[in-house]
Amino acid sequence: MSLTSAQPALLVLADGTTYTGWSFGAPGTVIGEVVFNTGMTGYQEVLTDPSYCGQIVTFTYPELGNTGVNPDDEESAFPHVRGAIARNICHRPSNWRSTQSLPDYLKQHNIPGIYGIDTRALTRKIRTVGAMNGAISTEILDPGELRNLVEQAPSMSGLNLVKEVTTPEAYEWLEPTETAWEFSDSACRDEQPRYTVVALDFGVKRNILRRLASYGCRVIVVPSHTSPEEILKYNPDGIFLSNGPGDPSAVTEGINTTKALVKADKPVFGICMGHQILGLSLGAETFKLKFGHRGLNQPAGLAQQQVEITSQNHGFAIDPDTIAEDVQITHLNLNDRTVAGLKHKTLPLFSVQYHPEASPGPHDADYLFERFVQAMQHQKEQN
Numbered sequence: 427m428s429l430t431s432a433q434p435a436l437l438v439l440a441d442g443t444t445y446t447g448w449s450f451g452a453p454g455t456v457i458g459e460v461v462f463n464t465g466m467t468g469y470q471e472v473l474t475d476p477s478y479c480g481q482i483v484t485f486t487y488p489e490l491g492n493t494g495v496n497p498d499d500e501e502s503a504f505p506h507v508r509g510a511i512a513r514n515i516c517h518r519p520s521n522w523r524s525t526q527s528l529p530d531y532l533k534q535h536n537i538p539g540i541y542g543i544d545t546r547a548l549t550r551k552i553r554t555v556g557a558m559n560g561a562i563s564t565e566i567l568d569p570g571e572l573r574n575l576v577e578q579a580p581s582m583s584g585l586n587l588v589k590e591v592t593t594p595e596a597y598e599w600l601e602p603t604e605t606a607w608e609f610s611d612s613a614c615r616d617e618q619p620r621y622t623v624v625a626l627d628f629g630v631k632r633n634i635l636r637r638l639a640s641y642g643c644r645v646i647v648v649p650s651h652t653s654p655e656e657i658l659k660y661n662p663d664g665i666f667l668s669n670g671p672g673d674p675s676a677v678t679e680g681i682n683t684t685k686a687l688v689k690a691d692k693p694v695f696g697i698c699m700g701h702q703i704l705g706l707s708l709g710a711e712t713f714k715l716k717f718g719h720r721g722l723n724q725p726a727g728l729a730q731q732q733v734e735i736t737s738q739n740h741g742f743a744i745d746p747d748t749i750a751e752d753v754q755i756t757h758l759n760l761n762d763r764t765v766a767g768l769k770h771k772t773l774p775l776f777s778v779q780y781h782p783e784a785s786p787g788p789h790d791a792d793y794l795f796e797r798f799v800q801a802m803q804h805q806k807e808q809n
């Protein structure tokens with residue numbers, strides 16, 4: 427497709443800011459929270475991460491689609507973003523793993539995209555004003571009309587989107603990271619399943635399941651509405667709380683289930699939404715960040731200690747002033763000093779606001795899977 431055959435498209439933000447561009451992917455109209463991701467790689471993993479459900483993602487990397495898409499880089503069964511925004515698009519990918527172009531892939535999954543946008547200006551706007559709703563359309567090219575639609579859309583605050591992405595039925599996951607891609611030489615890595623982990627699915631990414639399997643876990647992924655009694659019937663060695671979309675404080679069922687599970691004396695590990703849900707279940711509160719953290723180079727750590735460069739994707743965070751006495755902050759986001767990790771002082775419960783599984787991103791935090799396995803081993807030895 428050449429530029430001249432591209433169809434016009436419009437992007438309108440809730441504050442009335444309007445950008446004109448060209449359509450890629452599917453035609454149509456979508457409304458969602460407009461956020462930006464600063465990763466230089468990994469657009470396919472971002473598009474298919476269920477945590478982005480309900481959002482329109484602006485990629486600050488200036489050209490998307492150069493390496494196409496392939497079946498192995500899917501983080502779930504299909505893309506979950508509402509729409510995609512790019513500076514420029516590559517229509518003819520070149521990569522040995524590519525099986526399809528990005529525009530064709532989005533078209534196939536009925537996801538609209540807009541390109542030709544000044545994504546630097548858009549990102550500065552979101553950073554200054556804060557993340558807000560917006561719409562992409564190839565049909566409604568009148569900015570006022572499109573803005574009226576945006577104004578009717580719900581805000582991300584208070585939105586429970588977990589029910590849209592959680593698995594309808596429990597399933598078992600045993601597949602580790604492929605040998606060719608394995609990077610860890612940890613002594614705890616063991617592809618023989620030695621621990622049973624129940625993963626509460628708020629919108630889990632596949633690479634989390636792969637990393638758990640690479641560390642010797644047989645993972646039973648269960649729907650987010652599964653009761654604590656049903657979860658404990660699997661006799662798990664540990665409980666995993668997954669990432670997921672929307673406002674964590676609206677996921678009351680998940681919070682109540684976690685409140686019951688933390689009393690079961692089993693190691694609990696939470697990632698991103700799982701971290702927020704663990705915090706909420708231990709009495710803390712969450713709040714919405716101005717524009718969130720979405721990218722692959724977010725520094726996390728505590729002063730005087732080692733810094734991890736982490737992959738992040740979240741719009742909410744735990745309020746440090748609401749953390750109970752028996753819970754400790756283990757990591758801060760070193761850009762804005764928001765809470766990035768928690769641990770219970772006496773129980774084997776810990777969580778991080780970032781993505782140790784990467785996909786995309788660096789592997790600095792992979793040791794957290796090892797820590798989870800060690801906690802399960804320790805608990806086994808105690809019992």
Ligand SMILES: NC(=O)CC[C@H](N)C(=O)O
Nearest residue numbers: 669670698699740741742
């Ligand atoms: N990646 C995630 O789990 C995101 C958690 C939550 N939806 C947030 O935006 O903060």
